[in-house]
Amino acid sequence: MTPGTTVGKTPPATGGWREGDPHGRRRWFRGALPDPGASPGLPLSVAYETWGELNEDRSNAVLVLHALTGDSHVAGGVEPGHPTPGWWDGLVGPGRALDPERWFVVAPNVLGGCQGTTGPWATAPDGRPWGARFPDITVRDQVAAEALLADHLGIDAWAAVLGGSMGGMRALEWAVSRPERVRSLLVLAAPAASSAENIALASAQLHAIALDPVRGLGVARRIAHLSYRSEPELDARFGREVQPDGRYAVESYLDHHAEKLLRRFDPESYVVLTRAMNGHDVGRDRGGVRAALGRITARTIVAGIDSDRLYPLRAQAEVAAAVPGADDLRVIHSPHGHDGFLIEVDQVAKLVEELLT
Numbered sequence: 001m002t003p004g005t006t007v008g009k010t011p012p013a014t015g016g017w018r019e020g021d022p023h024g025r026r027r028w029f030r031g032a033l034p035d036p037g038a039s040p041g042l043p044l045s046v047a048y049e050t051w052g053e054l055n056e057d058r059s060n061a062v063l064v065l066h067a068l069t070g071d072s073h074v075a076g077g078v079e080p081g082h083p084t085p086g087w088w089d090g091l092v093g094p095g096r097a098l099d100p101e102r103w104f105v106v107a108p109n110v111l112g113g114c115q116g117t118t119g120p121w122a123t124a125p126d127g128r129p130w131g132a133r134f135p136d137i138t139v140r141d142q143v144a145a146e147a148l149l150a151d152h153l154g155i156d157a158w159a160a161v162l163g164g165s166m167g168g169m170r171a172l173e174w175a176v177s178r179p180e181r182v183r184s185l186l187v188l189a190a191p192a193a194s195s196a197e198n199i200a201l202a203s204a205q206l207h208a209i210a211l212d213p214v215r216g217l218g219v220a221r222r223i224a225h226l227s228y229r230s231e232p233e234l235d236a237r238f239g240r241e242v243q244p245d246g247r248y249a250v251e252s253y254l255d256h257h258a259e260k261l262l263r264r265f266d267p268e269s270y271v272v273l274t275r276a277m278n279g280h281d282v283g284r285d286r287g288g289v290r291a292a293l294g295r296i297t298a299r300t301i302v303a304g305i306d307s308d309r310l311y312p313l314r315a316q317a318e319v320a321a322a323v324p325g326a327d328d329l330r331v332i333h334s335p336h337g338h339d340g341f342l343i344e345v346d347q348v349a350k351l352v353e354e355l356l357t
């Protein structure tokens, strides 16, 4: 890590980001990062959840990849005894786009994350927590870890790989680096490469965390959350309203999201994942973005959100135009900005149904 982004190990008192299994559904796979990679041989555990069963010819496996602060818990309430809501409830379950009667749905927590998979919170081979010593991993390493999980589960090729935001970056990387293993692909609200503005926004967040891991993570979430929502939405919801405690309503809203993230996320993980996203460029060492995307053989749907100011539609249009045979860019209509990929589940479900038809 560069000095500007190194953070201390001061977990929030009520941190929920440990190796535990809050939903009682996680399983773990243990392995080591292959060569080449940022850290060949890095020992790792991948926490993951599954829904449904792998069929005999292993043709029904779907990989769902979460965004920056998401986790393996895509859906809740699918089986009795597991009611905790997931982040894409409405997509997985009986009669839904990913019906476990038909599909074997696999969702890992990302490498570098803090919801069960190896990241800075985990113990290094020397018996001490990795902390700020955790290697500077890349999106490519994250996909390499997910490929180890696929090998472990006996999945040669995914029927579909789906992801939004950072999950979309990994979905793209899967299809570029392992085209023979991805039969269909849904990329939501994700670019082929992080832009100067993406890196700049992230840089401000990393500097805040470097000053103070806990309070800095709160500042980072406020900055990030603004980029996840749209200007008209904020104006319509909050305007210039002032609360009885003297805070603007919109300030209080950001405070709330900051406090919520502090209860469930590790600042050091946030740094590692943010730096991995900054480095995201499917074209690096592959002759550029167009050449890299030209390797994709999957049936591909690329979708963006019309109010997304973090990854504007043109970023997805670039991907749709360069992937051979991809449909025209699909547009998810939402007033909510980038977070539309989490909120507009019905529109996402239609795209998934179409992809898997």
Ligand SMILES: CC(=O)SCCNC(=O)CCNC(=O)[C@H](O)C(C)(C)COP(=O)(O)OP(=O)(O)OC[C@H]1O[C@@H](n2cnc3c(N)ncnc32)[C@H](O)[C@@H]1OP(=O)(O)O
Pocket (backbone or CB within 6 Å): 066, 067, 069, 070, 071, 085, 086, 087, 249, 250, 252, 253, 254, 256, 260, 336, 339, 342, 343
């Ligand atoms: C279910 C899980 O476990 S998700 C875990 C993984 N999480 C993720 O992948 C994504 C993380 N989550 C998010 O990014 C967001 O929470 C989203 C996109 C899912 C939520 O989007 P929305 O439903 O539009 O929620 P919105 O941004 O309006 O926030 C609502 C919250 O703000 C609060 N709020 C609204 N106005 C104010 C205000 N003026 N002051 C303080 N709080 C406010 C609401 O009370 C509500 O609180 P709650 O979430 O604790 O119930």
Ligand SMILES: N[C@@H](CCO)C(=O)O
Pocket (backbone or CB within 6 Å): 067, 068, 069, 070, 164, 165, 166, 228, 339, 342
């Ligand atoms: N709300 C999403 C935005 C990042 O895509 C998250 O917290 O992961």
